[in-house]
Amino acid sequence: MRPFMHNMRGTSTLPVLLAVVAVAALFLLPNFVESTYALHIMILIFISIIMGSGWNILGGYTGQYSVGHAAYFGVGGYTTIILMQYRHIAPWYGVWAGILVAVAIALIIGTICFRLRGPYFVLASIAVAEIFRVTALNLKKLTNGAEGILITDIPPFKIGDVVITDFMSKVPFYYIGLVTLIIAIFATWMLQNSKLGYYFQAIREDQDAAHSLGINLTIYKNVALACSVVFTSLAGSLYGLYVGFIDPSTVLALDLSVQIVMTCIIGGIGTIFGPVIGAVVLVPFSEALRSNMIAQAIIDSGLVSENSGFGFFLKEQLSHAHVLIYGILLVVVILYMPDGILGFVRKLTSKRRKEAI
Amino acid sequence: MAILEIKHVSKFFGGLAANSDVSFEMVSGMIMGLIGPNGAGKTTLFNCITGYYPPSRGEIIFDGHRMNGLHPDAVCKLGMARTWQKVRPLAKMSVVDNVMVGALCRTNSLKKAREMAMEKIHVVGLGNRVKFLAGSLPIGERKKLEVARVLATQPKLLLLDEVMGGLNPAESEEIIQLILDIKNIGITQMVIEHDMKAIMRISDRIVVLNSGEKLAEGNPQEIVSNKAVVDAYLGGE
Incomplete structure (x- = not known):
């Protein structure tokens, strides 16, 4: 195959090459970067990619827009942390339990909700996530309600008697996140090049046509949901362990469900690297908003005086308005880049290629 | 040998009978034309046969299997496939x-x-x-x-729902050739078509539906000379 040309499945060799270089660089990064803040942002990006990739399997490839994936994120996180905190089961076992519980719940919900199509499915998925949030708030014995669970300490990870890591720094989380995200991306790639991937995309394009071509919609939608939930749940466990605290209003909130979907839409739905690009854009952006970095930068640049009414507004209110700004960003992306950043770039390059010919 | 038997199939939507008491048989290897004015229930019958709707009454037997209640994916696996009007x-x-x-x-x-x-x-x-x-x-x-x-x-049986609809004469001719080629491979076909010339050319037998009921069945010559069919199409008295 000629380099830089699109192959049969629409993935090109150049991004793959870039990805290999990027992964190598990412593995070496903690050796050079001292700043824990930088590592913190990286870990958040990794988690965002993992959950985005998970959602992408169901939403991007199978076309079932779930806006309730926080439910599985939360179930994964809660299971792992409850097992660790109250039953003293180490998280590297608890994570699997989290996946099992999340997938089992997902299959029950999927069997019921996949009867619905289009906007009705979206509404049902939101409702399900809200049910989980309210349940977690009220099941105080299990979840400690709105107070949440504070992790006292994570047992060190040992193989035999050798301590691999004690989870005291951010570095182990960095590597766990990195490896998990590589697995998530690899799984998406495998899926795209399998019978399942073809069936998922056929369902996305036209359910009735897919049905008439021998595809059992209920089964394959549930399979897509299960694959999706594995990574969403993993991301939830990782997030809970990393932050050291879990409560319903962060891990089971509608905010989070929307953020998962946004990551994919902005990056490019139904593409392997869409969630990666979405996360790389969105996480630093929202972090900058929250820490008032953007407001400060606008004021420092001299565009707006700090003492003017607008400057005051920026400084005091912008960080609270991140949801509003998300909304505006989403509208802009949908209007001007309906296939996300990745789709936009692809269109530009293919246009240039056509002009070159 | 009959590959498809439609036995007294009726389909009601509320009080409306989209198909009522339709029966016919298809022999392996043949092309069956299914014609009728708009709203005669041709596509509804397709949907009943391929599992999109369960028939309200009657039985559909395909290749020895009773099809009632089977979903479209199972129907496809058994060897019956359909195309869509749209x-x-x-x-x-x-x-x-x-x-x-x-x-x-x-x-x-x-x-x-x-x-x-x-x-x-x-x-x-x-x-x-x-x-x-x-x-x-x-x-x-x-x-x-x-x-x-x-x-x-x-598939063993192919159901084509207006594959020539919206095509120009040259394209229609290609599709006619394609349908005849498919027949030569040995695949049985049921064809819904509005183009009378085409349907007369390709069909071995024709079933005429009108207001959900079977109006006539026979070979193309019998159908064109059938008074009830001509009345249904031209409006009769």
């Missing part, structure tokens, strides 16, 4: 990927599915469109794509 391309997938989805009904290997798909694509004459997105094809080629896709599911 074409349903998997728009953001390429032509070969579209046909592969059909082929994957019979195999789990992508490689085999691709081989099968390429064969069917050449049968319908889309060889120069393999990597085009299905959504970018003009209507004539979309209709051919539909046929290639259902052929890839390796």
Whole structure:
């Protein structure tokens, strides 16, 4: 195959090459970067990619827009942390339990909700996530309600008697996140090049046509949901362990469900690297908003005086308005880049290629 | 031997009888034409046969299996495939990927599915469109794509719902040839069509539906000389 040309499945060799270089660089990064803040942002990006990739399997490839994936994120996180905190089961076992519980719940919900199509499915998925949030708030014995669970300490990870890591720094989380995200991306790639991937995309394009071509919609939608939930749940466990605290209003909130979907839409739905690009854009952006970095930068640049009414507004209110700004960003992306950043770039390059010919 | 038996099939939507007491049989290898004025219940009958609606009454026997209550995917696996009056391309997938989805009904290997798909694509004459997105094809080629896709599911019985609708005469002629080619491979076909000339040419037998009921059945010569059929089409008295 000629380099830089699109192959049969629409993935090109150049991004793959870039990805290999990027992964190598990412593995070496903690050796050079001292700043824990930088590592913190990286870990958040990794988690965002993992959950985005998970959602992408169901939403991007199978076309079932779930806006309730926080439910599985939360179930994964809660299971792992409850097992660790109250039953003293180490998280590297608890994570699997989290996946099992999340997938089992997902299959029950999927069997019921996949009867619905289009906007009705979206509404049902939101409702399900809200049910989980309210349940977690009220099941105080299990979840400690709105107070949440504070992790006292994570047992060190040992193989035999050798301590691999004690989870005291951010570095182990960095590597766990990195490896998990590589697995998530690899799984998406495998899926795209399998019978399942073809069936998922056929369902996305036209359910009735897919049905008439021998595809059992209920089964394959549930399979897509299960694959999706594995990574969403993993991301939830990782997030809970990393932050050291879990409560319903962060891990089971509608905010989070929307953020998962946004990551994919902005990056490019139904593409392997869409969630990666979405996360790389969105996480630093929202972090900058929250820490008032953007407001400060606008004021420092001299565009707006700090003492003017607008400057005051920026400084005091912008960080609270991140949801509003998300909304505006989403509208802009949908209007001007309906296939996300990745789709936009692809269109530009293919246009240039056509002009070159 | 009868490959498909329709026995007293009725389908009601509320109080409306879209099909009432329709019965006929199809012999293996034949082409059955299904005609009737708009709203006669042709597509409803297709939907009942292929599992999209359960018939309200009656029985459908295909290749020895009772089809009532089977879902479309199971129907397809048993060897009955249909195309749609309004074409349903998997728009953001390429032509070969579209046909592969059909082929994957019979195999789990992508490689085999691709081989099968390429064969069917050449049968319908889309060889120069393999990597085009299905959504970018003009209507004539979309209709051919539909046929290639259902052929890839390796059906014994093919139900074609107005594959010539909206096509120009040259394209219709290609589809007629394609239907006759498919007959030569040995696949039984039921064809809904409004183009009378075409349907008279290709059909071995014709069933005429009118207001949900079977009005007449016979070979093309019998149908054109049947007074009830002529009345139904021309409005009678």
